[in-house]
Amino acid sequence: MESVVLPTLTKKEEIDRIINNTIDKVLVLRFGRLSDENCLLLDDILEKSARDVSKFATVALVDVDSDQVQVYINYFDITLFPSTIFFFNAHHMKLDSGTADHTKWVGKFHEKQDFIDVVEVIFRGAMKGKMIVHCPLPPERIPKYQLLYKDV
Numbered sequence: 001m002e003s004v005v006l007p008t009l010t011k012k013e014e015i016d017r018i019i020n021n022t023i024d025k026v027l028v029l030r031f032g033r034l035s036d037e038n039c040l041l042l043d044d045i046l047e048k049s050a051r052d053v054s055k056f057a058t059v060a061l062v063d064v065d066s067d068q069v070q071v072y073i074n075y076f077d078i079t080l081f082p083s084t085i086f087f088f089n090a091h092h093m094k095l096d097s098g099t100a101d102h103t104k105w106v107g108k109f110h111e112k113q114d115f116i117d118v119v120e121v122i123f124r125g126a127m128k129g130k131m132i133v134h135c136p137l138p139p140e141r142i143p144k145y146q147l148l149y150k151d152v
Contacts, residue, residue: 010066020090026123027059031064032082039082042108049112056123079104086127097135099141107143
């Protein structure tokens with residue numbers, strides 16, 4: 001199967017544009033670094049999946065080392081990489097995966113089908129007007145992490 005080269009966003013204006021212009025599709029934004037091994041593993045899964053989800057999703061990468069995207073990193077409280085955030089018609093979609101944070105997926109997906117299943121559930125929920133959906137993956141396939149709260 002052929003993989004797709006995903007766009008890398010480095011400016012706030014690029015992120016604003018893609019969020020506002022992605023209509024009737026899930027927008028998947030991966031926040032991370034090209035130098036991080038987990039980000040590269042996730043990027044490989046995203047690239048291999050992009051064609052399969054292209055009818056109902058758009059995937060893009062966000063370079064967290066760019067000074068111009070820090071407003072989004074702060075707004076979504078992204079402290080662990082990679083973090084993946086989902087939108088539908090410019091609305092932030094949340095995913096209840098049994099973790100403390102429903103605003104983003106933290107970590108990589110174990111395999112291509114896991115990513116496809118998550119995006120499909122988000123799309124179906126969004127088409128029904130839901131803003132939060134339940135993760136279809138079993139708990140052992142969901143990355144575990146410790147949340148660190150600043151100034152607490």
